[in-house]
Amino acid sequence: GESVGLHLPTLSVQEGDNSIINCAYSNSASDYFIWYKQESGKGPQFIIDIRSNMDKRQGQRVTVLLNKTVKHLSLQIAATQPGDSAVYFCAENKSSARQLTFGSGTQLTVLP
Amino acid sequence: ETGVTQSPTHLIKTRGQQVTLRCSSQSGHNTVSWYQQALGQGPQFIFQYYREEENGRGNFPPRFSGLQFPNYSSELNVNALELDDSALYLCASSLAGPAGNTIYFGEGSWLTVV
Numbered sequence: 089g090e091s092v093g094l095h096l097p098t099l100s101v102q103e104g105d106n107s108i109i110n111c112a113y114s115n116s117a118s119d120y121f122i123w124y125k126q127e128s129g130k131g132p133q134f135i136i137d138i139r140s141n142m143d144k145r146q147g148q149r150v151t152v153l154l155n156k157t158v159k160h161l162s163l164q165i166a167a168t169q170p171g172d173s174a175v176y177f178c179a180e181n182k183s184s185a186r187q188l189t190f191g192s193g194t195q196l197t198v199l200p
Numbered sequence: 201e202t203g204v205t206q207s208p209t210h211l212i213k214t215r216g217q218q219v220t221l222r223c224s225s226q227s228g229h230n231t232v233s234w235y236q237q238a239l240g241q242g243p244q245f246i247f248q249y250y251r252e253e254e255n256g257r258g259n260f261p262p263r264f265s266g267l268q269f270p271n272y273s274s275e276l277n278v279n280a281l282e283l284d285d286s287a288l289y290l291c292a293s294s295l296a297g298p299a300g301n302t303i304y305f306g307e308g309s310w311l312t313v314v
Contacts, residue, residue, distance in 0.1 A: 121302065126297060131290055131305040132243065134202075152215055177242050181303075187233065187291075190242030 101195045105114065107165040109194050111147035114159060118180040123152060123163045127174045129189070135176075165196075173198045203227060204293050204306035209258075212312045219275040221309045223291030231255070232274040235290040237308070247293050247302055249274055250296055252266060278311075286313045 101107045113121070119140040124132035136147045138154050138161075145152050151164040161178050175195050179188040202225035213219050225232050231250045235243035245258035249268035263279040272293075278285055288308040294301045 124305070131202075131204075131288075131307040134302055134304060137302065173211075179242075187245035187248065187258060188243070189245070192240075192242050 096196070097192070098195045101168050102199050103168060103170060105168055107109075107163075107168045107172070107196060109163045109165075109176050109178075109196065110158060111191055112163040113161060113178075113180050115180060115182070115189075116159065116183050120181040121152070121154060121161050122159075122179045122181070124177045124179060124190075125172075125174045126177060126193070132177060139179075144194055163199075168196075168198050170198050170200070172196060202304035202306065204291055204304050204307050205240050206289075206291050206306040208309055209307070210310045210312075212314060215281055215313055217281050217285060218277065218279045219281060219311060221278075221289050221311070223274045223276070223306060225272045225274070225293030225295075226304055227292075229293035229295050230272050231294045231296045232268055232272065233292045233294075233303070234276045235273070235292065235305075236260070236285075237288040238288070238289055246276070281313045283306075286311060 122137040123135040125135050131161045136150050136152050138145045138152045153162045155163045175193040177190050177193045179190045181188050205224045207222045208263050233248040234245045234246040237243040247257040248255045265277045267275045270274045288310055290308045292303050294303040
């Protein structure tokens with residue numbers, strides 16, 4: 089079936105470096121994508137979203153890139169901080185359905 | 201803070217029992233969705249409620265049911281609990297409309313079935 093998945097289950101980066109978390113999706117009908125951050129014991133926290141008519145969107149220290157040709161989504165975090173350590177999920181949404189489909193997540197660990 | 205509140209935060213139930221989880225959506229949000237998140241996995245869509253009616257359902261059996269009230273708050277009910285129902289149950293709220301309306305999650309209710 090169609091699904092959203094992540095390339096790497098874990099990612100470790102040095103504090104201050106940039107982080108890149110990747111996500112592949114297979115449903116070409118998806119038109120909205122969201123990145124969530126989930127800290128241990130908490131619910132998913134909205135980070136940034138992007139619609140399928142865009143290739144790039146920037147937020148505070150974060151950038152999401154969407155490549156529809158290869159069905160790839162990435163989250164870039166600039167100057168990674170210890171507070172960025174968490175599991176990051178990408179999720180897709182189709183305008184014809186209200187549900188989000190999540191990948192399995194990437195654990196980001198920021199090293200001192 | 202997302203403005204989505206859930207209760208209780210933690211609970212333990214025995215196999216075969218029933219459970220009710222509650223959610224208050226963010227102010228102004230008329231759509232509530234419920235997700236189940238097993239340990240180490242991403243959230244799985246259970247169902248969504250809009251204007252007090254079910255508006256989409258994932259691959260969950262009928263013993264998972266819900267309600268939405270006129271104030272847009274919602275309940276998730278699970279009957280005949282099974283050990284595999286142990287998970288974090290997440291409520292998410294949004295404003296109905298074209299895809300792209302931000303979906304906010306609560307902190308979840310941790311359910312343990314023993």
